[in-house]
Amino acid sequence: MSARCRHYSDMEVKKLHKWDLTYEQARLLQDKLAFQLKFTPVAKTPKIVAGIDCAFSKDGNRIGGVVIVMSYPELEVIETQSATTEVTYPYIPGLLSFREAPVCIKAVEKLENVPDVFLVDGQGIAHHRKLGIAAHLGLFFDKPTIGCAKSRLVGEYEEPKKEKGNFTPLLYKGDQIGAVVRTRTNVKPLFISVGHKCDLNFAIEMTLACAKKYRLPEPTRLAHQAVTKLKPNI
Secondary structure (H helix, E strand, O other): OOHHHOOOOOOOOOOOOOOOOOHHHHHHHHHHHHOOOOOOOOOOOOOEEEEEEEEEOOOOOEEEEEEEEEEOOOOOEEEEEEEEEEOOOOOOOOOOHHHHHHHHHHHHOOOOOOOOEEEEOOOOOOOOOOOOHHHHHHHHHOOOEEEEEOOOOOOEOOOOOOOOOOEEEEEEOOEEEEEEEOOOOOOOOEEEEEEEOOOHHHHHHHHHHHOOOOOOOHHHHHHHHHHHHHHHHO
8 A cells, every 4th residue: 555545644524413313304404404515626636535335234223334445546445444333214215314324424434544535325416305325425524425326316317328438417307416327338327416525527527437347436336345245244
């Protein structure tokens, strides 16, 4: 691991709110937090990127989260952290981040290297209330965050052309909330949306740059592999 790949200070995570909320409280909080999201160009080229994914135990009572940190643009792994915890929030469509975000935060809090960008296996603002897990986590991390989802949650789109690099707008209620991006030729596209502190062009460019050989960008692909291996021990 080269010295230039390391930021020698632990990752700091904001304490935005408590998690033991009612359904109505959580919905109102989503509306409030969505107004705090920033959609701004990223001025500096990232040097460290991270991917986050999580998975549930077989009985659904526990959850594990993994964060993979990689150098950019080399995409070499420089740190891996994981965490497990009890599931404390019920399954409610549209409120999945209240089930999944706490364990992701717990894993990220262990990091020694501070990522410049987070890619999250999930939605950014491509969400009913524009606060999917990538957007939610972005506010906690106060870093550029991108939602890289394998399937659509909301919105309408036209299928992009089959070659890698093509994309089409993802539209919801008249607004563009993301893009449907072909990350590999003749393979199903990903649903990319801004989480926080970046713009859609950056989100698309980073996703494509990190998708070297596979459909998924390397940080989230490796995070998915790692959390799958972790699953029997969650």
